[in-house]
Amino acid sequence: MPKTIAPLPRGHYWATPRAPFPLDGPNGHDEVFPGAHCISDGKWVTFYKDGEEVWACNATYAAAHFDFAAVSRAGASTAD
Known part of the structure; x- marks a missing residue:
């Protein structure tokens, strides 16, 4: 039975790409590395x-x- 992945819930986060970190083209991971709001x-x-x-x-x-x-939204680095 395939594993189901739940979408990231609504909110503000600090994101870090998971290892291994493949820089294989325009997948967006390289723009986010090493982390991003x-x-x-x-x-x-x-x-x-x-x-x-x-x-x-x-x-x-x-x-x-x-x-x-x-x-927290107060700690966010960008306005939405």
């Missing part, structure tokens, strides 16, 4: 560095390929 609406996740959007993906892909630590 992100915002999830439960369906789509947008990643930011220095207040600028660097990449986005669906919330299920994000949950499968990145590790997340919740951050």
